[in-house]
Amino acid sequence: MNGFRDGLSAVVQWLYDVTSVPILVYFVVINLSFLLLIITAGFQFRRYLRMRDASVDTLGGELALGVSVVMPAHNEEVGIVTSTTAMLSLRYPRHEVVVVDDGSTDNTFGVLREAFDLVQIPREVPMDLPVRAEILGVYVPRDGHTRLVVVRKANSGRSEAINAGVNVAVEPLIAFIDADSILEPDALLRVSKPFTDDPTRMVATGGTIRAVNGSRVVSGRLVRLAMPTQWVARIQVVEYLRAFLVGRTGWSRLGMLILISGAFGMFRRDVVVDAGGLDPDSIGEDFELVLRIHRRMMDEGRDYAVEFVPEPVCWTEVPSTLSVLARQRRRWHRGLWETLWAYRGMLFNRRYGRIGFLALPYYWVFELFAPLLEGFGIVVVVLGLALGMVNVPYALLFLVLAYGLAILVTLAAMSVEEWAFHRYNRWRDLLTTLAAAVLENIGYRQLTVWWRLGGWWASLRKKEQVWGVMTRAGFDEAAD
Amino acid sequence: MTTRQLLLGIELLVLLACLVLALSVIWSKVTRLRRERRTAQSLAPVRGALIELAAGEPGGLRILRSARGKTADAIDEAAVALLAKVRGEPANQLVTVLEDHGALERAKAEVSHRSPVRRARAVQLLGLARVEDSTALISEALEDEASEVRASAAYAASYLADPWLAAPLLRSVGTGEGIPAGLAADALLEMGVEIAPVLRAAMRNPAPRTRMVAAHVAGVGTFVQALPELRELIAADPDVTVRVEAAEALGSIGQDSEVELLARHTRPDQPTDLRRACAEAMGRIGSPLAHDDLVHLLDADDPRLAEMAAESLVAIGPRGMATLDGRRDEPAAGTALVLAALRAGQR
Numbered sequence: 149m150n151g152f153r154d155g156l157s158a159v160v161q162w163l164y165d166v167t168s169v170p171i172l173v174y175f176v177v178i179n180l181s182f183l184l185l186i187i188t189a190g191f192q193f194r195r196y197l198r199m200r201d202a203s204v205d206t207l208g209g210e211l212a213l214g215v216s217v218v219m220p221a222h223n224e225e226v227g228i229v230t231s232t233t234a235m236l237s238l239r240y241p242r243h244e245v246v247v248v249d250d251g252s253t254d255n256t257f258g259v260l261r262e263a264f265d266l267v268q269i270p271r272e273v274p275m276d277l278p279v280r281a282e283i284l285g286v287y288v289p290r291d292g293h294t295r296l297v298v299v300r301k302a303n304s305g306r307s308e309a310i311n312a313g314v315n316v317a318v319e320p321l322i323a324f325i326d327a328d329s330i331l332e333p334d335a336l337l338r339v340s341k342p343f344t345d346d347p348t349r350m351v352a353t354g355g356t357i358r359a360v361n362g363s364r365v366v367s368g369r370l371v372r373l374a375m376p377t378q379w380v381a382r383i384q385v386v387e388y389l390r391a392f393l394v395g396r397t398g399w400s401r402l403g404m405l406i407l408i409s410g411a412f413g414m415f416r417r418d419v420v421v422d423a424g425g426l427d428p429d430s431i432g433e434d435f436e437l438v439l440r441i442h443r444r445m446m447d448e449g450r451d452y453a454v455e456f457v458p459e460p461v462c463w464t465e466v467p468s469t470l471s472v473l474a475r476q477r478r479r480w481h482r483g484l485w486e487t488l489w490a491y492r493g494m495l496f497n498r499r500y501g502r503i504g505f506l507a508l509p510y511y512w513v514f515e516l517f518a519p520l521l522e523g524f525g526i527v528v529v530v531l532g533l534a535l536g537m538v539n540v541p542y543a544l545l546f547l548v549l550a551y552g553l554a555i556l557v558t559l560a561a562m563s564v565e566e567w568a569f570h571r572y573n574r575w576r577d578l579l580t581t582l583a584a585a586v587l588e589n590i591g592y593r594q595l596t597v598w599w600r601l602g603g604w605w606a607s608l609r610k611k612e613q614v615w616g617v618m619t620r621a622g623f624d625e626a627a628d
Numbered sequence: 629m630t631t632r633q634l635l636l637g638i639e640l641l642v643l644l645a646c647l648v649l650a651l652s653v654i655w656s657k658v659t660r661l662r663r664e665r666r667t668a669q670s671l672a673p674v675r676g677a678l679i680e681l682a683a684g685e686p687g688g689l690r691i692l693r694s695a696r697g698k699t700a701d702a703i704d705e706a707a708v709a710l711l712a713k714v715r716g717e718p719a720n721q722l723v724t725v726l727e728d729h730g731a732l733e734r735a736k737a738e739v740s741h742r743s744p745v746r747r748a749r750a751v752q753l754l755g756l757a758r759v760e761d762s763t764a765l766i767s768e769a770l771e772d773e774a775s776e777v778r779a780s781a782a783y784a785a786s787y788l789a790d791p792w793l794a795a796p797l798l799r800s801v802g803t804g805e806g807i808p809a810g811l812a813a814d815a816l817l818e819m820g821v822e823i824a825p826v827l828r829a830a831m832r833n834p835a836p837r838t839r840m841v842a843a844h845v846a847g848v849g850t851f852v853q854a855l856p857e858l859r860e861l862i863a864a865d866p867d868v869t870v871r872v873e874a875a876e877a878l879g880s881i882g883q884d885s886e887v888e889l890l891a892r893h894t895r896p897d898q899p900t901d902l903r904r905a906c907a908e909a910m911g912r913i914g915s916p917l918a919h920d921d922l923v924h925l926l927d928a929d930d931p932r933l934a935e936m937a938a939e940s941l942v943a944i945g946p947r948g949m950a951t952l953d954g955r956r957d958e959p960a961a962g963t964a965l966v967l968a969a970l971r972a973g974q975r
Contacts, residue, residue, distance in 0.1 A: 199776045201745045210817055210848055211810040211841070269966045272931040272959035276900075292970030318932075320901075344810035348836040348869050418868075418901050545635045552642040559649035566653045570660060578657065582650060 157535050163528055164537075174521060178514050179553050185398030186560045192401040193568055196458060212344050214242040215336050215414070216317030220309035221247055221327040225254040227368075229263040231327050234368025236296060240336040244295035246313040247327075251281070251303025260298055265290040273299070277311040277425035280304060286316065306410075307426035307433045314420055323414045324434075328465060330360055330370050331412070335461035339414045342455040351419045351441060352454045354408030356392040358571075359385045360463035370463050375577040380473060382584040383592050384466040389561040389581075393458060397564075400456035404507035406442060408454070410434035412462035415441075430490075431607075432483020439491050446500050460571055470595070477596055478603030484516055485604050519600040526594060551589040558585040670702035678703065681725075682710045684718050693728040700729045707731075708749075711756040723757045732757055739765045744774035751777060755784020763790045770800045770807065782807040786815035791822035798826060798842060802835025809841050816845045824853040831857035836867040843870060847877025855881065859889055862902075872905045879909025884917050891921035894933070904933050911940025916947055923951055926960055938964035 217235050221228050228247070235245045249257045260266060266287035273283050281304035289296050301312050310324055321340060325331065332338070339355045361376035376382050399405045413434065423440045430436040438454065445452045467473035488511060494500045495508050532538035562581060565571070572578060629637075671678075674695060677688020695703050707722045714722070726732055731753065738750035751769045754762035766788065769781035778800060785793045794816055801812040816823060823845075830842035831854065843861055846854035858881075861874035875893065878886045890906040890913075898906075907925055910918040918940065925937035938960040941948030949968075955961040 195775065198745050198748070198774070199779065201749075201776075209810040209814045211813040211844055267966070267970070270959045270962040271935065272963075274930055274932040276932075288967070288970065290970060292967065292973065341808075341810075345808035346837065347809050348840055348867055421900075542632060542635075545632065545639065549635060549639050549642065552639060552646065556642055556646050556649065559646055559653070563649050563652050563656070566656045570657065575657075578653065582653075 153535065156531070157537060160528060160531050160535060160537055164532070167524070167528075171521065171525065174513075175550070178518070181510065181514060182394070182553070182557050185394055186557065187398075188401040189394050189398040189560075189564065192397050193458065193564055197568055209344060211347065212241050212337075212340060213321045213347065214244075214319030215240060215321045215323055215340060216313075216319040216417070217243060217245045217323045217325055217336070218310055218313030218317060219245065219247050219325050219327050220250050220306050220313065221252065221256055222250040222303065222306075222309070223252045223254045223256060224327045225252070225256045225259055228256050228327060229259050230368045231329075232260065232264070232296065234331065235325070236294065237333075238331060238336050239334045240340075242319065243336055244297065244317070244319060246297045246299065246316050248299045248301060248309040248313045248316075250301060250306070250309035257298070257300055261287065264294065264296055264298075266298055271316075273312070273315050276315050276421045279308050279312045279315065280428070281308055281312075283312060305428055307428040307430070311425040311428070314417065314425055317417060320417055321414055322417045322420060323412065324410060325462070326411050326464065329357075329411050330365055330368060330463040332459075332461050332463075333369070335412070336414075338459050338461055339412070339457050342453070342457065343414070343416070346453060349451055349453045350416070350455065351445065351452045352408055352413065352415045352438060353457055354396065354405070354413045354455075355457045355461035356396075356459060357388060357409050357411045357462045357464055358392075358460045359388055359466040361385075361465055361468055363463070365463075373571055373577075374574065375572065375580045376466075376468065378468045379584065379587065380470060380592070381466050381468045382580055383588045384473075386558050386561075386581060386584045386588055388466070389565055390558050392456075393561040393564045394557060396456045397458045399507065400454075402502070402506075403453070404502050405454045405456050406438055406503060406507050406511070407435050408438050408456075409462075411464050413438075419445075430483070430487065431479060432487040435483060436487045436490065439487060439494070442503050443491065443494060443500065446503070458568070460569060474595075474599045474602075477599040478606065481516075481519070481600035481603035482607045484511070485607050488512055488516055516604075519597040519604075522593075522597045523601055526597070554589055554593075555585050558588070666698075667702050667705070670698045671706060674699060674703055678706055678710070681721055682714050682718050684716075686717075686721055689721055689725070692725045695729070704729055704731045708753055708756060726753070726757060732759055735759075736762070736765070739769065744772075744777050747772065747774065748776045748780035751784050752780040755781075755787040758787055763788060763792055767793055767796045770796045775805055775807075778807045779811060782811035782815050786811070786818050789815075789818040789820070791819045791826075794819055794823040794826040798830040798833070798838050801841050802833055802838030806837065809837055813841050813844055813848075816841070817849055821849075821851070824851050827851055828854050828857050831861055836865075836870050839865065839867070840870045840873050843873040843877050847873070847880035850881050852881060852883070855883065855886070859886075862889065862893060862906075868899050868901060871899070871902050875902060875905040875909050879905075879912035882913045884913065884915040887913060887915050887917045887921070891918065894921065894925055894928075894937075896929070900930060900933075903928075903930070904936055907933055907936040907940055911936070911943035914943050914945070916944055918944060919947055919951070922948070926955065926958065931959065934958075934960035935963055939967070942968045 219231065219235060232245060232247055247260065267290050268285050268287050271286040273286065281302040284300040284302065287298040297316055299312055299316050301309065314322055321343060323336060335355065339353050342353050343350045359376065359381060360370060361381040362374045363370055364372040375385060396405060410433065419441060423437065423444050426433045427436050467476055494504045497504045529538060529543060572581065674692055677691050680688050681692065692703055704726060707725055711719055711722050735750040735753040738746045741747050741750065751766060755766060766781050766784050769777050772778050772781065782797060785797055797812050797815055800807045801809055827842045827846050830838050833839055839861060843858060846858060858874045858877050862871050862878065865871045865874065875890060878890060887910055890910050893906045894903045910922060922937045922941050926934050928934045938952055941952050942964050952961040952965050956965055
């Protein structure tokens with residue numbers, strides 16, 4: 149027994165000796181990068197707030213490009229009419245809604261046909277983007293004026309459904325929106341503004357996604373925002389705040405935004421078609437598309453821009469149980485790995501400038517490898533503690549510092565939220581958010597490390613991806 | 629200093645930063661709520677008078693003009709917000725209130741204030757109040773180093789509608805970050821036919837954004853004089869977005885003489901988006917001269933182009949409809965006929 153213990157101690161000691169300096173460097177660099185992102189996001193918000201304080205909030209206008217809202221739907225019978233009605237009533241000078249019924253086995257199409265009195269038209273759908281599944285029919289409302297098109301197709305997944313929607317879409321801008329997303333009434337105006345401001349360069353924009361759990365939603369509109377009741381969802385509120393208000397805002401300011409959330413993104417249609425649309429075989433299809441657009445634009449030497457709109461425009465229900473959350477995080481990390489691997493040729497390639505030299509290496513080192521290093525750290529420290537090899541006060545100091553820095557980033561995001569948007573009105577919500585920022589580090593963070601590693605491992609083993617069902621608790625639609 | 633002391637020191641700094649941020653969240657919320665309450669209290673006694681004034685009933689004008697101190701400040705803020713929403717006599721009366729409070733004079737002085745927010749607000753107020761001698765100030769502001777000031781100046785230009793501002797607007801829209809193209813287009817559209825020569829020159833500007841804005845304004849504003857430049861853009865501009873915009877502009881201007889040029893750009897060797905835009909523009913012109921070219925497009929490989937050609941045939945009237953009727957079994961013609969019937973309420 150002692151022999152085993154000694155051997156294990158020797159291994160652990162060797163691991164400490166070999167990895168302590170690289171891990172310390174990693175720790176310093178990752179935290180410096182967070183600091184840099186906070187500062188750049190701060191500059192971006194300063195500019196945003198100045199513009200807002202200057203009261204120039206003109207949205208729409210004559211130059212606003214038309215938008216086709218493409219909404220894939222699979223077995224959304226319960227909410228599809230509400231979602232479609234909400235999308236049709238968004239404030240925008242010229243927009244159509246394209247619902248793609250992706251082979252639903254429930255009555256999704258039936259409720260749509262009844263609600264909007266749909267009639268079939270003999271339209272031949274252009275194959276601007278390849279779609280393997282059969283298109284079963286194209287339908288429009290009988291009134292001849294409501295700008296809704298419903299496409300029925302055989303089931304082949306979200307990406308193909310969106311590609312089919314893009315083929316049917318007629319406007320120059322495309323917004324990809326999940327059927328269960330709740331949009332702010334002026335979401336299209338805000339996310340399309342960069343296109344109106346810079347119509348010849350802007351190719352894609354993304355909006356801020358927030359968690360809607362615990363809030364009151366009526367007829368597809370968010371009417372009262374509140375923090376969720378479950379801590380799992382509360383912590384995700386904090387995660388979303390940090391990811392969007394610090395991460396993406398900072399990357400956008402640096403001109404290196406490479407990820408636009410699939411729940412709500414806007415693209416120039418010709419650019420999406422030119423790039424080949426969403427890859428139906430990709431797990432991280434949204435990330436993959438944005439990277440492909442970047443690569444194509446830079447290959448062609450085009451002057452272009454991809455921008456992030458920090459205002460909260462889209463609300464989505466986040467997983468409220470650990471099992472659903474685990475599936476989501478495995479899928480996200482698997483998608484991250486597969487996409488980064490597929491685009492490894494862009495890494496440190498001079499042709500891809502800042503994307504190749506900064507953004508992609510960052511995603512490799514601080515997004516992809518982060519759970520591996522954090523997991524390694526947890527295992528080695530636990531082993532070291534068990535073997536009495538760790539200086540406990542020293543380890544505790546380091547742990548407090550690591551999690552303290554994580555809380556600092558979250559608090560920076562919360563400051564921005566309160567300073568710029570202050571969407572959570574109740575003091576109780578503010579305090580809950582503060583508590584979630586601390587509690588995130590106890591258990592939740594370690595679980596996500598495990599799930600993310602699981603997703604990565606599944607990909608390396610070429611295990612088939614099962615999408616699973618996102619169990620939704622629904623919104624508080626009851627009267628107050 | 630030992631590693632342990634260093635760690636402790638850094639931890640204290642992080643803890644302090646966390647505390648500062650947490651307190652800043654709370655402080656930000658408290659000050660915002662207090663400010664909102666204060667403004668509401670200041671405005672409460674005159675809110676009715678302001679609403680009446682905006683609705684065209686000047687009963688409370690005297691109360692508003694005579695207000696001083698914090699109440700006057702709150703009135704000014706509300707009046708500026710209202711000025712963007714009302715026209716005519718109510719707008720003039722709001723301007724007199726602002727004049728009496730000295731807000732317009734202050735705005736002239738603050739155009740050169742060191743705070744960009746103050747400069748932006750000042751420029752915007754001068755525009756909203758249509759202060760006639762502020763054109764030069766707004767022209768200067770279009771080249772301000774701060775983007776919010778440039779944007780405010782473009783916004784102000786749309787209220788002043790002085791054609792003299794067209795050239796600086798178009799110059800600014802194409803430089804670096806410039807001014808937002810949408811704001812520039814909206815302002816130019818308020819300026820009338822006098823800006824035609826400037827627009828024509830802008831269509832030869834090296835910046836694609838300037839050319840696009842100029843083409844767009846020429847189309848929406850029906851600037852017939854700009855047709856030669858639009859023809860050049862559609863034929864040879866290096867940016868497809870600009871070519872598409874020129875095609876749409878030709879369609880909006882609606883001259884029969886442009887049908888041949890548009891038809892030429894629906895040929896298969898042209899970019900797909902341009903072909904589609906030209907087919908649509910031909911329908912917008914609505915000339916029977918487009919008939920044969922549109923019929924030819926019904927056989928296009930691109931189903932969307934064929935459908936757009938069919939819809940344009942609907943737009944050119946009975947002859948186009950008759951042609952489509954004869955080909956109603958084809959998807960493009962059939963779809964256009966069904967959509968036309970639905971729009972006419974015939975199904």
